[in-house]
Amino acid sequence: MKLKRLLSTSIQEIRNFNNIPSDSRIFSLIQPTGKIHLGNYLGAVKNWKTLSNLSHLENKCIFGVADLHAITIPKLATELKEYRYQAIASLLSSGLDDSQCILYFQSSVPEHTELNWYLTCITSMGQLNRMTQWKSKAKQGENSTITDDKVLESTKAGLLCYPILQIADVLIYKSTHVPVGDDQSQHLELCRDVAERFNSIYQTDYFPIPKTILTSNKKILSLKNPNKKMSKSDPNQNSCVYITDSPEAIKMKIKKATTDSIQGQIYFDPEERPGVSNLINIVAGIKDLSIDETVNEMSHLKDHKQLKDYVSEIIIEEFTPMRLKYNEFMNNKDYLTSIVNKGKEHAKEIAEKNIKEIRTKIGMD
Structure with missing residues (x-):
């Protein structure tokens, strides 16, 4: 006791x-x-x-x-x-x-x-x-x-x-x-x-x-299978975004990310919309916002393409200076x-x- x-x-x-x-x-x-x-x-x-x-x-x-x-x-x-x-x-x-x-x-x-x-x-x-x-x-x-x-x-x-x-x-x-x-x-x-x-x-x-x-x-989930954690060991490397990825690679990976067939308003629902919710969670983490604040900020997005373009921009903006510094350090x-x-x-x-x-x-x- x-x-x-x-x-x-x-x-x-x-x-x-x-x-x-x-x-x-x-x-x-x-x-x-x-x-x-x-x-x-x-x-x-x-x-x-x-x-x-x-x-x-x-x-x-x-x-x-x-x-x-x-x-x-x-x-x-x-x-x-x-x-x-x-x-x-x-x-x-x-x-x-x-x-x-x-x-x-x-x-x-x-x-x-x-x-x-x-x-x-x-x-x-x-x-x-x-x-x-x-x-x-x-x-x-x-x-x-x-x-x-x-x-x-x-x-x-x-x-x-x-x-x-x-x-x-x-x-x-x-x-x-x-x-x-x-x-x-x-x-x-x-x-x-x-x-x-x-x-x-x-x-x-x-x-x-x-x-x-x-x-x-x-927890950030796999882009290709939002039912499991993002991992380096995933055989499908499109499931994982690295800080060293080029803007082109980031856009491609997010473009291929699993979402769903629900059209219209973007909203957070890990049970019904795990792929979309994972993308929302990524933006919330990068921008230090709550999920509600992030969804509100995304209210102008009307479809999956706009959502993915927006998420790509946020990640690229965050990771580009890191990628450049990383290359300098490794050299x-x-x-x-x-x-x-x-x-x-x-x-x-x-x-x-x-x-x-x-x-x-x-x-x-």
């Missing part, structure tokens, strides 16, 4: 960024899976930019590239290295300023993996088994269990255990707030549980219980290296201090 009561008070959802206290620590990472797309941008990176630009949160934000998580599915070394650079270039071109936040590669701070082991020792296999993401990434059914012999043999240990590394990522900086998407909410609940367990075992209040930062942006790898090296030093300064204190708490000093 005590644990449930503590968790209920800690799972506070922050919807207004200005309500985040100035003594907070904001933390989030993005996987290096190549150039970021519209869903990544609206679901995470645009919010990171907003948070780091708030005067009371300046230099309170730690953002970076989760390259250790990326190898749960092995990649060629040359491919992973390029993806890591692409991720940093994408973050910078999206407007993140390394003078206002820490930008770094997760693997460059070894304290992540040390804390990962300490937390692994207090996390149950049952909790890991109940996580849903390892099942989808291991191509297992929702009701699969790691105790099944076939599942056990085909599932890599890193895929099952990586939520503990995610927890270590958050807690090594004593983070107080984490912006997450729907697909990560279960992992943040586990993070709170493990932080509370550590504090209980070692009779301390060392780890703050991280709160969720929720934003008004909804200057030395600059990108200097950014992550600077971020590494700042991140390590925090992580080294905290890991020394953690060692003392558990008797490893």
